[in-house]
Amino acid sequence: MENLGALCGARMPGSSRSVVAFRQFMVASWKEAMTMRIDPGAQWCAHFENALAELVALAFSSITHEAQAVELGSVLMQTVDAQLHDPDLGVDTLAFQLGLSRRTIQMGFAKMNTTATAFIRARRLSRSADLLAQTSEATVTAIAFECGFNDAAYFTRCFTRHYGVPPTAWRQAAR
Secondary structure: OOOOHHOOHHHHHOOOOOHHHHOOOOOOOOHHHHHHOOOOHHHHHHHHHHHHHHHHHHHHHHHHHHHHHHHHHHHHHHHHHHOOOOOOOOOHHHHHHHOHHHHHHHHHHOOOOOOHHHHHHHHHHHHHHHHHOOOOOOOHHHHHHHOOOOHHHHHHHHHHHHOOOOOHHHHHOOO
C-alpha cells in the first residue's frame, strides 16, 4: 500500500462495506483462534497474514477514495472561486482547466450534495452580497457582471430568491 503512514490514525467509516468485511473477518478469526487446541502451522499463518493484508488494504482504500473526493471538492471550490467572473464557467470549463472528465467534475459536486450550476450560482451570489455590502461606488449591474452574471435582471431575480431581498435593499441594509 502506498502512503500507509499517512493513513495511520485516519478514521475508518464503520458503514463502509470494506470496513464491515474487515471487522467480521477479525471477529471470526479471533473466535477461531480462541477455540484452536493445536498449532495452526506455518502455512495457515501465512494464508491468514495474506488475507489480513488484503482486507486491510481494502478497508484503507475506502478512506483513500474519500480523501480523494475531499481533495477534489477543495480543488473545485478554489477553481470556481478564482473563475467566478467568467460567465461561461461550468462543467466543461472546469473539466478543461483541471484536465478531468465532465463526469468526474459532476461526481465531485455530487459528493458535495450539489450540482456545478447550483454551486457556481451560490458562490456568485455570496461574492456579490459581499461586494454590495463593502462598496457603494459600483453599481448593482457592475457587481453582477463582475461576479459572472450576464444579465442584471436575472441576477436580481436570483439574488432576491436566495436572500429574500433585492440587491439594492441588501446594500442599504449593510450600511
